[in-house]
Amino acid sequence: MDKPKVVLGVSGGIAAYKACELLRRFTESGHDVRVVPTAAALHFVGAATWSALSGNPVATEVWDDVHEVPHVRIGQHADLVVVAPATADMLAKAAHGLADDLLTNTLLTARCPVVFAPAMHTEMWEHPATQENVATLRRRGAVVIEPAVGRLTGVDTGKGRLPDPGEIFEVCRRVLARGSATPDLEGRHVVVSAGGTREPLDPVRFLGNRSSGKQGYALARTAAARGARVTLVAANTGLPDPAGVDVVRVGTAVQLREAVLKAAADADAVVMAAAVADFRPSAYAAGKIKKKDGQEPDPIVLVRNPDVLAEISAERARPGQVIVGFAAETDDVLANGRAKLARKGCDLLVVNEVGERKTFGAEESEAVVLGADGSETPVPYGPKEDLADTVWDLVVRRLG
Numbered sequence: 001m002d003k004p005k006v007v008l009g010v011s012g013g014i015a016a017y018k019a020c021e022l023l024r025r026f027t028e029s030g031h032d033v034r035v036v037p038t039a040a041a042l043h044f045v046g047a048a049t050w051s052a053l054s055g056n057p058v059a060t061e062v063w064d065d066v067h068e069v070p071h072v073r074i075g076q077h078a079d080l081v082v083v084a085p086a087t088a089d090m091l092a093k094a095a096h097g098l099a100d101d102l103l104t105n106t107l108l109t110a111r112c113p114v115v116f117a118p119a120m121h122t123e124m125w126e127h128p129a130t131q132e133n134v135a136t137l138r139r140r141g142a143v144v145i146e147p148a149v150g151r152l153t154g155v156d157t158g159k160g161r162l163p164d165p166g167e168i169f170e171v172c173r174r175v176l177a178r179g180s181a182t183p184d185l186e187g188r189h190v191v192v193s194a195g196g197t198r199e200p201l202d203p204v205r206f207l208g209n210r211s212s213g214k215q216g217y218a219l220a221r222t223a224a225a226r227g228a229r230v231t232l233v234a235a236n237t238g239l240p241d242p243a244g245v246d247v248v249r250v251g252t253a254v255q256l257r258e259a260v261l262k263a264a265a266d267a268d269a270v271v272m273a274a275a276v277a278d279f280r281p282s283a284y285a286a287g288k289i290k291k292k293d294g295q296e297p298d299p300i301v302l303v304r305n306p307d308v309l310a311e312i313s314a315e316r317a318r319p320g321q322v323i324v325g326f327a328a329e330t331d332d333v334l335a336n337g338r339a340k341l342a343r344k345g346c347d348l349l350v351v352n353e354v355g356e357r358k359t360f361g362a363e364e365s366e367a368v369v370l371g372a373d374g375s376e377t378p379v380p381y382g383p384k385e386d387l388a389d390t391v392w393d394l395v396v397r398r399l400g
Contacts, residue, residue: 002032003032004030004032004079004176005034005078005080006026006078006079006172006176007033008026008033008035008054009035009081009086009090009107010035010038010050010085011038011040011085011086011089011103012038012040012044012087012089013087013120015119015161015162016037016044016045017045018084018085019084019085019165020049020053021165022082023050023053027053027054027055033054034056034078035050035056036058036059036106037060038090038103039101040087047060060101060102072105074106075105075107075108076109076110078110080112081113081115082115082168083103083114084116084165084168085119086116086117086118086144087119088120088125088130088133090116091130092129092130092133094107095136095137096133113143113176113178113179114143115145115168115175116143116144117145117147117163118144118162119147119161120160121152121156121158122152122156122158122159124160125147125160138186139186141182141186143227145244147159147160147162148164148241148243149161163241163243163244164241167240167241167243168243170221171224171225171242171243174221174225174389185227185396186226186228188227188228188268188269189229189230189266190223190228190229190230190269190395191230191232192216192220192230192232192233192273193232193233193234193235193256193308194211194215194216194219194220194232194237194273195212195213195236195274196209196210196211196213196275197209197235197236197250197252197274197277197305198251198252198277199277199279200281200284201281201285202284202287202289203286203288204288207277207279207280207281209275211275212239213234213235213236215273215326215384215387216271216273217234217242218388219271219273219388219391220232221245222385223388224244226392229246230242231245231267232248233248233250233260233263233274234248234249235250235274235276236251252277253280253305254305254306257308257311260308264317264321265318267317267318268318268321269321269324269395269399270323272308272309272312272325272346273326273350275326276305276308279303281300282301310343313344313346322347322348322398323346323347324346324347324348324391325340325346325348325350326349326350326351326352327340327341327349327350328353329351329354333353333368334376337370341372347371348394348398349369350367350391351369351370352365363383365384365387366380367379369391377390377394
């Protein structure tokens with residue numbers, strides 16, 4: 001089979017050096033990559049580097065190899081075009097259809113999915129002109145990843161940092177997998193919870209669970225690849241932030257409830273993939289609980305945590321909001337799932353069987369998605385991203 005053809009556009013920002021890592025991930029996973037840097041990008045990383053890492057010649061001008069008409073052919077033959085970093089200048093040119101170099105010509109001739117990974121100072125990203133250009137590109141079907149928050153050039157910190165190259169690659173991989181499908185979550189805001197809450201006993205101990213957060217992160221990543229604005233409420237995970245996702249970190253069930261309710265106020269859909277503790281200790285010991293010779297420990301008295309899924313299902317923040325829950329079951333999986341779906345009042349419930357060697361921490365999973373309308377959608381064993389895409393397919397249908 002032919003290798004998927006990827007055009008990696010690199011514009012002139014200090015984050016251009018990070019595109020080398022993105023290029024390496026593409027080539028090592030079997031993609032045929034053609035790098036198209038702007039003249040400004042070559043001030044940061046030279047053409048020899050791009051050629052050596054990609055294994056392909058690097059053209060920087062529309063006048064190079066004129067007989068091959070590169071300003072037309074490169075875009076026409078691509079399966080995916082990704083621009084990383086995409087500067088404010090590049091976003092403006094792309095939004096207004098300017099074509100003054102090889103990369104902007106390529107963008108105009110491409111009929112494949114296009115992904116932009118912006119990187120710039122916070123003020124530039126927040127400027128109304130940049131925001132209008134981003135909105136224009138998204139409206140036309142391009143995926144514009146939200147920049148990350150972190151250290152910028154100099155001493156500046158804020159939103160505008162290029163997301164982790166590995167996470168940009170994951171978004172591109174999902175976009176490629178969907179082919180020419182339009183970003184069907186464009187203009188939508190979705191909230192995803194992930195991970196497992198921890199309920200403290202004392203300063204060093206807690207009651208927790210085995211959730212890794214991988215399924216929730218897969219849901220966030222695939223939603224971003226489908227054009228959504230994503231808020232990820234992450235409870236005690238050690239996973240890297242998905243590209244283009246706003247991450248809110250929480251610890252306990254009460255903190256998760258507060259974060260979800262706040263984010264859900266303007267959300268089109270909420271997917272509760274986190275494993276939220278049903279109970280918490282009634283009392284918190286200010287000092288470490290000591291072991292006493294000859295004495296048994298005092299019993300731990302538990303109290304109920306708020307039922308976040310039932311609460312947001314009963315009191316929807318806006319009309320038409322779609323609520324999705326998750327159920328991890330060990331026996332009578334479908335029967336228990338149906339009972340939980342009715343009890344919680346959500347629209348969809350993803351039911352999977354769990355155990356010591358099932359689901360928790362794995363890269364693959366299988367499940368059945370139950371609908372309040374009586375539907376059942378089985379998802380065979382496979383990558384968590386496949387389950388995530390199935391969930392979003394069902395959500396999109398209910399969003400109309």
